[in-house]
Amino acid sequence: MFAAGAFALLVALVLALARAILGPTVFDRLQAANTVGTVAMLMLAVLGFLGGRPEFLDLALVYGLLNVVGTIAVLKFFRYGDLGEPGEDAEPRT
Amino acid sequence: MNLAPDILSWACLVAGGAFCVIGALGLVRMPDFYTRVHAAGIVDTAGAGLMLLGMILQAGFSLIAVKLLMIGLLILFASPTATHALTKAALARGLAPLLAPGEDPSKP
Numbered sequence: 375m376f377a378a379g380a381f382a383l384l385v386a387l388v389l390a391l392a393r394a395i396l397g398p399t400v401f402d403r404l405q406a407a408n409t410v411g412t413v414a415m416l417m418l419a420v421l422g423f424l425g426g427r428p429e430f431l432d433l434a435l436v437y438g439l440l441n442v443v444g445t446i447a448v449l450k451f452f453r454y455g456d457l458g459e460p461g462e463d464a465e466p467r468t
Numbered sequence: 469m470n471l472a473p474d475i476l477s478w479a480c481l482v483a484g485g486a487f488c489v490i491g492a493l494g495l496v497r498m499p500d501f502y503t504r505v506h507a508a509g510i511v512d513t514a515g516a517g518l519m520l521l522g523m524i525l526q527a528g529f530s531l532i533a534v535k536l537l538m539i540g541l542l543i544l545f546a547s548p549t550a551t552h553a554l555t556k557a558a559l560a561r562g563l564a565p566l567l568a569p570g571e572d573p574s575k576p
Binding site: 375376378379381382383385386387389390392393396399401402404405406408409412413415416419420423428431432434435438439441442445446449452453 | 477478481482484485486488489491492493495496501504505508511512515516519520522523526527532535536538539542543546547549550551553554557558560561563
């Protein structure tokens with residue numbers, strides 16, 4: 375049954391990848407990249423069970439953390455054009 | 469070997485995989501960025517939650533289940549944050565949502 379789950383995740387991965395390639399705006403591509411990250415995380419967990427090596431779950435955790443940080447960082451870059459920008463929510467500099 | 473948790477976990481895994489495929493299909497087929505975000509939410513909530521629940525049922529009461537629970541919590545907190553930031557950035561950039569023909573975009 376883990377093989378069926380892994381296959382479904384592969385299909386979802388291919389569809390999200392298609393959106394990342396097609397996407398007309400940069401936000402479509404980012405959303406697709408975020409979905410690919412989530413699906414890859416689940417894929418790592420399922421593959422760990424499939425191969426009888428549940429140590430893969432640690433890799434899935436690290437991958438999820440990196441996915442979030444990467445999405446927010448790229449988003450900030452495309453919104454302000456600079457990673458060091460404080461943004462509109464921050465206190466104005468005196 | 470008791471059969472009931474196995475059958476339950478298999479059902480959860482298959483349903484989670486189906487929800488993942490449905491969400492990714494929506495990501496491809498939806499007409500507009502904001503509706504695509506809506507479709508991607510299915511993958512993050514129903515798909516991931518059901519698959520993780522199925523794997524927790526397979527793992528039983530152990531450290532593996534705790535790790536799977538941590539992954540689920542991470543997805544639960546991180547995915548809405550990323551989606552919120554994404555749509556806020558898209559609105560700030562001036563990406564207009566697709567509206568019905570007679571609708572006025574200035575009125576929410």
